[in-house]
Amino acid sequence: MDDDGLLTIGALARRTGLTVKTIRYYSDTGLVPSTDRTAAGYRRYDAEALARLELVCTLRELGLGLDAVRRVLEREESLAEVARAHADALDLQIRTLRRRRAVLRTVAARGTDPEETALMHRLLRLSAEERRQLIEEFLDDTFGTADANPELVALLRSTVPDLPEDPSTDQVTAWVELAELTRDRDFRAAVRRMAAYQAEQRAKGDTTGLHHELTERVRESVAAALAAGTAPDTPAAAAVVADLTARYAEVFDRPDDAALRGWILRRLDVAADPRAEHYWRLLARINGWPAPPELAPVFAWFTAALRAAR
Structure with missing residues (x-):
């Protein structure tokens, strides 16, 4: 420091840890102009210039660009803004x-090929709104023209993939699988058949809704039969079927007869595509929900027992 309290550019560099070249650049661009120059042309800086340079260093360390730093120093914008x-x-x-880290971790864990890696990267860049639109397009194509069960359609439209900001490898994998599933032509055709069946039933007066309680009753009864090792073609299975068909008759206000059992069989056959259940399981994995109960073996046993009972 000189006798008048001014710092040379070298002293300023030692104070701040910056190189002389960097300080000279800041001076030349007007960010930290020198206070004056010696007779020999050497730059000198006062305490205000030092404080200004330290602010520049802080803002640069925080990642602000030089234009933003300049706007703050010149009071064109407040530091808060x-x-x-x-x-x-x-x-x-x-x-x-x-x-990006999630994609790389998934690639490392699964050893995916370049095409799948590119797909993962592209899908993960979608915004929440774009993910919602992907599901909306799928539902418009499969349920859009059919007068299907409105409660089911509303549930499907409200249930969209909601990836966290830092998704796990499993969530990334599930999201890629879900996106591919919704674009699968065969799956779309199967869902359209489900929608058409629901529309047919509604045209015949069925407005009974989603039947969560009935599905749970079937799941509990058949799960108990499966746990007990009950074969579908046994008297014990026939008793389970009789209990369930009585419940169907009550819910749908129909006689508990052979026609009802044939109607239930068709209903089960229409909904038997395992990809429909896989759709919900993928959504649960993506959104971090509890895994839904596995229904495929339940409905397979119930179908076989119904056929045996007939």
């Missing part, structure tokens, strides 16, 4: 980096 905008930008960058 610039900090808020920069924080928002960092949030976006952090989300992007987390998604």
Whole structure:
């Protein structure tokens, strides 16, 4: 420091840890102009310039660009405004980096090929709204023109993949599988058949809703039979079938007869595609929900027992 309290550029570099070249650049661009120059042309800086340079260092360490730093120093924008905008930008960058990390972890764990890796990366870049639109397009194509069960359609439209900002490998894998499943032509055709069947039943006066309680009754009864090792073609199975068909007759206000059993069989056959259950299981994995109970073996046993009882 000189006798008049001014710092040479070298002393300023030692104080701040910056290189002389960097300080000279900041001076030349007007961010930290020198206070004066010696007769020999050497730059000198006062305490205000030192404080200004330290602010520049802080803002640069926080990731602000030189233009943003200049706007703060020149009072064109408040530090709070610039900090808020920069924080928002960092949030976006952090989300992007987390998604990239998730893709890389999944690739490392599964050994995916380049095509699947590109698909994962593309799908993870979708916003929440874009993910919702992907499901909406699938539902419009499969349920859009059919007068299907409105409660089911509303449930499907409200249940969309909601990836966390830092998804796990399992969530990434499930999201890729779900996206591929919704684009599968055979699956779409199967869902359209389900929608058409529901529309047919509604045209015949069925407005009974989603039947959660009935499904749970079937699941509990058949699960108990499966746990007991009851074969579908045994008297014990026939008793389970009789109990369940009586419940169907009550829910749908129909006689408990052979026609009802044939109607139940058709209903089970229409809903038998295992990909429909897989759709819900994938959604649960993506959204971090408890896994839904496995119904495929339940309905397979119930179908076999119904056929045997007939």
